[in-house]
Amino acid sequence: MQAPLSFEDSRRLTGPNLxxxxxxxxxxxxxxxxxxxxxxxxxQDNVRLMCKALGWPHAPISVRAHxxxxxxxxxxPIDQLFSATEVNEWAWQAARxxxxxxxxxHALATDPDSALHTLRLHAASERHPELTNLLAEAAAHDIxxxxxxxSLTLGHGRNGRSWPLDALPALDEVPWSGLGGIPIALVTGxxxxxxxxxxxxxxLKAHGLRTGFSCxxxxxxxxxxxxxxxxxGPGGARTVLRQVNVDAAVLETARGGLLRRGLAIEHANAxxxxxxxxxxxxxxxxxxxDGLTEAxxxxxxxLDANGVLVLNADNEQLRAHAASVDCPIxxxxxxxxxxxxxxxxxxxxxxxxxxxxxxxxxxGNARNDLGLVAAMPLxxxxxxxxxISNIAGVALLADALGITAATMRGVFGHFxxxxxxxxxxxxxxxxxxxxxxxxxxxxxxGLRGLLTIAESIGKDGRLGLILGQAGNxxxxxxxxxxxxxxxxxxxxxxxxxxxxxxxGRADGEVADVLRDExxxxxxxxxxxxxxxxxxxxVRHALGWARRGDLLVLPVHGLTAKxxxxxxxxxxxxxxxxxxxxxPG
Numbered sequence: 001m002q003a004p005l006s007f008e009d010s011r012r013l014t015g016p017n018l019x020x021x022x023x024x025x026x027x028x029x030x031x032x033x034x035x036x037x038x039x040x041x042x043x044q045d046n047v048r049l050m051c052k053a054l055g056w057p058h059a060p061i062s063v064r065a066h067x068x069x070x071x072x073x074x075x076x077p078i079d080q081l082f083s084a085t086e087v088n089e090w091a092w093q094a095a096r097x098x099x100x101x102x103x104x105x106h107a108l109a110t111d112p113d114s115a116l117h118t119l120r121l122h123a124a125s126e127r128h129p130e131l132t133n134l135l136a137e138a139a140a141h142d143i144x145x146x147x148x149x150x151s152l153t154l155g156h157g158r159n160g161r162s163w164p165l166d167a168l169p170a171l172d173e174v175p176w177s178g179l180g181g182i183p184i185a186l187v188t189g190x191x192x193x194x195x196x197x198x199x200x201x202x203x204l205k206a207h208g209l210r211t212g213f214s215c216x217x218x219x220x221x222x223x224x225x226x227x228x229x230x231x232x233g234p235g236g237a238r239t240v241l242r243q244v245n246v247d248a249a250v251l252e253t254a255r256g257g258l259l260r261r262g263l264a265i266e267h268a269n270a271x272x273x274x275x276x277x278x279x280x281x282x283x284x285x286x287x288x289x290d291g292l293t294e295a296x297x298x299x300x301x302x303l304d305a306n307g308v309l310v311l312n313a314d315n316e317q318l319r320a321h322a323a324s325v326d327c328p329i330x331x332x333x334x335x336x337x338x339x340x341x342x343x344x345x346x347x348x349x350x351x352x353x354x355x356x357x358x359x360x361x362x363x364g365n366a367r368n369d370l371g372l373v374a375a376m377p378l379x380x381x382x383x384x385x386x387x388i389s390n391i392a393g394v395a396l397l398a399d400a401l402g403i404t405a406a407t408m409r410g411v412f413g414h415f416x417x418x419x420x421x422x423x424x425x426x427x428x429x430x431x432x433x434x435x436x437x438x439x440x441x442x443x444x445x446g447l448r449g450l451l452t453i454a455e456s457i458g459k460d461g462r463l464g465l466i467l468g469q470a471g472n473x474x475x476x477x478x479x480x481x482x483x484x485x486x487x488x489x490x491x492x493x494x495x496x497x498x499x500x501x502x503x504g505r506a507d508g509e510v511a512d513v514l515r516d517e518x519x520x521x522x523x524x525x526x527x528x529x530x531x532x533x534x535x536x537x538v539r540h541a542l543g544w545a546r547r548g549d550l551l552v553l554p555v556h557g558l559t560a561k562x563x564x565x566x567x568x569x570x571x572x573x574x575x576x577x578x579x580x581x582x583p584g
Contacts, residue, residue, distance in 0.1 A: 009284075010089050012081040014147070014234065016301035017262030018294065019062035019073040025084035026073035027092055028285060034069030039095045046091035047074050053116055054087070054123050056080065066285035078135065078147060079128040086122055090115050130168045137171055144181045144267055146238050153238070155179035156265075157212070157246030183209070183248040183401050184241075184265065186299045188258070189274030189312075190292075191446045192390040193232070195425050196274060196397075197252045199378070199390065202421070203398045203411050209247040212240040216254070216440070217424065217558060221246060228558055233257025234264035241265070248401070258298045259284035270400035271299040272310035272393050276317040277445035281474055293317040294324075303327040308350070308400035310393050313340040330400065332392035334385060336360050350399065352392040357382070359412070361395050361405060368405040370395060370412060377416035383456050384426065386449045387416075424561045426453070431572035432580075433547030438564060441554040442470070443477075444484040451488045454552045461548030462491035466537040467514055468498045468556070471505030475513055482517035492544055493518060495530040496537035498556055507532055534560035538567070545578045 009028040013019070019026065029035075040063055047061060051074070059075035072092060076084035094112065131152060138145045138154050146153040146160075153162040159180040163169060183204075187197050194215040201220070204211040212221040214236030219227040221243050231239065232254035240249045241264075253263070253271075273296045276289060286292050300309050309325055311318045313333040319340065322329060331344050336353030341362075344351055348364040359370040374382035378391055391412060398408055415421050429436040435457065441450040455463070467485055469478045485493060495511040511530045518528055531537040534555050541551050555561045570583065 010085045011260060012085060013073065013262045014078075014081065015262040015264055016266060016298060017073075018259060018298055019064065019071070020060045020075050021266075021301050022059065022075040023078050023081060023262070024059065024073055024075040025081060025088045026071055027085075027088040028071055029069035029092065035065055040070065040072070042095035043072055043091050046094050047087065049112075050087045050091060050116065050119060051076075054080075054083070054119065064285060066291070067287040068285070071285045077132065079131050080123055080126055083119060083123040083126050086119055090119065128165065131165065133171060134168060134174070137174070137176075138179075141176050141179070143176070143179045144265065146241060146264065148235075148238060151242075153242050155181065156184070156241040157182040157249060158210075158244060160242065160244065162242055181267070182241075182246060184268040184270075185250050185397050185401060186253045186263075186268045186271035186302060187250060187274070187397075188253040188255070188296045188299050189272070190277040190279050190296075190443065191449070192274040192386060192393075193252050193254070194440070195378070195387065195422055196272060196390050196394050197250045198422050199394045199411070199415055200250045200397050202415050203394070203403050203407060204248045204250070204401065206407050206411050207401075207403045210245055211248045211250065212243050212246040213250040213252070214240050215252040230254075234261050237264035253299055255286075255292070255295050256283075258295055259286065263298060263302055265302060267304065268299070268302040268307060270308045270310065270397050271303055272397055273297060273299065273312065273318055274390065274393055275312050275315045275445075277443060278477065278480065279443040279445075279473075281477060283472060289317050290321075293321045297321060297325060300325040300327055308396070310396040310400070312389060312393065313338050314389065330396040332389065332396055334388060334392070336362075350396060352395045352399075354388065354392070359388075359392060359395065361399060361408070370405060371409050376412045377414065378412075378422070378426075380426065380453060380457070384449075384453050386446075387426065419565075423565070424555065424558075426450070427565070428457075429568045429572065431568070432545075432575075432577045434545045434549050434551060434578050436551045436553065436568060438553045438555055438561070438568075440556060442556060444480045447481060447484050447554065448487075450554065451485075451552055454550055455488065461546065461550070463488060464492040464494070464541045464544055464549060464551045465490045466494040466496055466534070466541055466553050466555070468496040468534070468537075468554075469510050469514065470498055470556075471510055473510075478510055478513045479517040482514045483521065486518055486521035486523060490523075490527075492527050492529075492541065493523065494537040494540045495528060496534050497532045498534065535563045535567075538564045539582055542567075542571075543582055547578050549578065 013024045062073040064071040151162050153160050187193050197213050197215045201211045201213040210222050214231040216230045216232045219231045219239045232252040234257050237251045276293050307327050308330050309327050310330050313331045330350040331341050332352040333341050336355035341351040341353050351362045359373050361368040373379050378387045427438045437454040439450045441447040495514050515528050534557050
């Protein structure tokens, strides 16, 4: 019988990543012996030996230890990434001195000659000289490129052209003079990504550019949906950048895609890290805030000396890690008099902050007043401090992309007034005697901010909440979310499964952890009903509510958000009152 493999994941890195700026392969080891120095040294030797034998150029090797083991990565040619994962698996198993097969049907790890023969065949079958020649020529012309398993794209958006990998053109058949890049901004962070993406896209549109963007809700161009679902990874970025009418692109760049595959692009004009907070620990070797910050800062690898990285000066993690990036930085804060912003302006740097209730964009000593914060709809009369941070960060992105202060003022003055501007994010209803807030809040920091705003506006009676968490969170993170909810003394917490986000968990498993923590914090079992779907949880909360109550509804699934919004609009138009039966 084949012994269990001593790694839990082996994957390709198709762009700039946590380990280096080139494509490559990474293997996540697991115990026992996952961090043994001698074994890791032998792995490094095996990788170098096999890469040399396969004729691959010298490439960087990275070892990153984490709680469960280590991430072992090395760079490899773009047309050899599947083979690189096989090399990685062989190198690790051989280093451990195990006789098991390093992959079904492959040579024994302890027989290097047989392994080399197998890997040479694998590499030869994958090799694609037409692709690598085109990529080299594109780089010589300073033309950006996109590659996936099916297509090559040279240039981006309106300046791009795509071909299937099995029908690539000859070098002299490519219209090089008509190819090029477009303005691109990358948006990452723990909270506020989608709101920032939508706000910047609105700015670019007001600036006269046909804009495409990708986010957790889908892919959009010129206000129209092209794809629905979570497109905050490399696939979403490529979809946007392959739209032939796109003048500019805003790409949500979430942690998962960064760690699984790396960036989809090698160059952007600007990027932002909105904030860093506890979330997603235990995946891909990220165990703490420092590791999460390093992962988010991968976006800086796409910026050169002409690019701008926008960072939140109010975030301790970002302040601590800023020195690790090698590109210009622009800082934002809720306080324009923040020590870091003042020092940055003295050096001629660019900042954005709030002073006496007004948003100020500064280039050194030069100031631009972008308006009264409380008059900006996204700020909810100045109460939504996390959205004020998002606004300040987006102002710096817009500035980096050449958008004028006048255009910013205009967009800040209306964006968020209409529900369609930012669907599923801090949406509000008031009907039937109750206040309703619906949002994407998915971690303790996001939930705390949502509940704080909601209570400041709409709590005259009881507080009802629905609560769920994705299955890929570790138990301490799930309990932290419940603890955050309990701190606001809700009268009802409807527990829910998050269909589409179960990530291997059984039905009700996450809800049981949430319930246990809420019980430990004093909530009665009768106040903790559970439902298997988000919309059923929403309906339960509505059926419970009476006049004066406040319902805070973190809803994550796209279908559930649409169904809930339609239900609220219907109840409002039907003059439904709290306590009445809900329509079917």
